[in-house]
Amino acid sequence: MAQLVGLIVTEDDTFKKHFGRLLRAGAIPVSVLEDRTGRDGSPDLIIVDTRGDAASAMSSIERLRAGAPGAGIFAVALVAEPDLILQAMRAGANEFFTWPPAEDTFHGAVRRAAARRETVQGARASATTLVFFGAKGGAGTTTLAVNCGVEVARLSKRSTLIVDLKPGLGEVALFLGVRPRYSLLDAIDNLHRLDREFLKELVVKHKSGLEILSGSDQFDRPGAADGGAIEELFRLLARQYEYILIDAGSQINSCTVASLYTADTIFLVANPDVPSVRNAQRLLERVRQLGACGERVRVLLNRAAEPYPIPPKQIEGALGHPIHHTFSSDYKTVSTALNSGVPLALTGNSDIAAQLDHFTRQILDPGAEGLVAQPARRKLAGLERLVSIW
Ligand SMILES: Nc1ncnc2c1ncn2[C@@H]1O[C@H](COP(=O)(O)OP(=O)(O)OP(=O)(O)O)[C@@H](O)[C@H]1O
Ligand SMILES: [Mg+2]
Known part of the structure; x- marks a missing residue:
């Protein structure tokens, strides 16, 4: 699904925070431009505060x-x-809301804006972004992200990038047996010149076709201060690739939060x-608090083997979320692949390779089993608050 870029035009911080949260809480990923002018100059959604000086x-x-x-x-006023x-309407607004807007009607308007963009303008190239987040360290996040990335590139033959977001010596490049010269830090420190040509220099290409923006070689970066740059990086990358996979590690920080906002699927x-299970519960709760839409989360159960310390049904009950896909435990196959730098998909027949293949085909054909989050078709409530004027 294409990600939208949003811009909020106001002098009021409360207004900005309110709409920032609303934009990020919907089923459609929206990244919010911090810069009022919008450096890339092409927001898909603009919210204008008309509560003060209406003429200006x-x-x-x-x-x-x-x-x-x-x-x-979207124009926002105190009264309709x-x-x-x-x-x-004459000035060019598509939707009109009274402040504060009802959430369902607002999300409905965002969905209409997204649909208009795809049908009327023709969809601008924008990536499908898949974020892999570990419920705990060592859960197999890198293993699944890397192997899924190889399969996406191999099967789709579309431009596919994997980004290693883990601070301090991420392992994506190592798992793939490639030696990067540059890292994610070179990208975020040079955002002003991050065009296709420069990006080509920064990434390494795996023989499957998967491109890799490798992890930082500094222990303290990307850190709290890099969250804004990471959000901007994802926005730029989304215009260069068709699929982006992000290994976000297992820590919540400003950079991983930026990845959750940008994700089509987490x-x-x-x-x-x-x-x-305990950490997954907490993370799901945190994702909801952050406003990143819970509908986009898919739980993957890795290293699943009988007898289960906790049976899958009990895990689903505890999380209040279904398990989307299960990967069996096969240390020998996984570690042999890891140590030789050869992805599972390229190592021959194994159950886990077949499971990855099935999982990836679902990603590439979301219509088949509804994998990648589709805009929710919730019944719109409180329509009286919205006056659609297009
Ligand atoms: N399905 C599996 N069966 C058996 N072993 C697995 C499986 N998936 C991953 N492993 C093993 O678990 C270990 C950790 O895997 P991995 O590095 O992918 O986890 P991670 O969640 O990315 O860890 P970290 O928190 O350090 O980033 C590795 O030794 C890997 O070989
Ligand atoms: Mg890892």
Whole structure:
């Protein structure tokens, strides 16, 4: 699914925070531009605060409409006065809300904006982003992300990138047996010149076709201060690749949060044991608190072998979330692949290779089993708060 880029035009911090949270809480991933002008200049969704000086808000809408003809522009006012609605419409707004907007009607408007962008403008190239997040260290997050990445590249023959987001010596490149010269840090420290050509220099290509933006070689980076740059990096990468996989490790920090916001699907990797289930519960709760949409989370049970320390049904009950896919425990096959730098898919027949193949085919054909989060078709409530003026 394509990710949308949102811009919030206001002088009021509460307004900005409120809509920032709303934009990030929907089933469609929206990354929010921090810079009012929007460096890449092409937001898909613009929210304009018209509660103060209505006349200058109307000129802003006109200017924004001229600069972004295909964008969805949402005007927000204190009251739904017919005159104001008309002015907003003439200036170029698509939707009109009274403050504060009802969440369901707002998400409905975001879905309409996304659908308009895809049908009217033609979809701009934008990646499907899959984030792999570990319920605990050692759960097999890197193993699944890397092997899925190889399969996506191999089967889809589309441009596919894996990003190693783990701070301090991530292992993605090692698992794939490639030697990177540059890392993610070179990308975030040079965002201003991160075009296709420069990116080509930074990534290493695996023989499967998978490109790798390798992990940092510094223990303290990417750190808390790099969250904004990481969000911007994902926005830029989404325009260069069709599939992006992110190995986000197992720690919640500003950088992994940026990856959760950008994700079409968040694969939460857990083992069938008590620490995994306890941490997975906490992470699911945290994801909900952060406003990243819970509908996008898929639980993967790795190293599943009989007898289960905790049976899968009990895990599902404890998490309140279904297990999306199960990978068997096969240390010999997995560690041989890991130590030789050859991905599982290329090592021949094994149950786990077949499971990965099945899992990846579902990703590539989401329609088949509804894997990658589709916009929720929830019944819109409180429609009276929204006056659709397009
Ligand atoms: N399905 C599996 N069966 C058996 N062993 C596995 C399986 N998946 C992963 N492993 C093994 O578990 C270990 C940890 O795997 P991996 O490095 O992928 O985990 P991780 O969650 O990325 O760890 P970290 O928190 O250090 O980043 C490795 O030795 C790997 O070979
Ligand atoms: Mg790892």
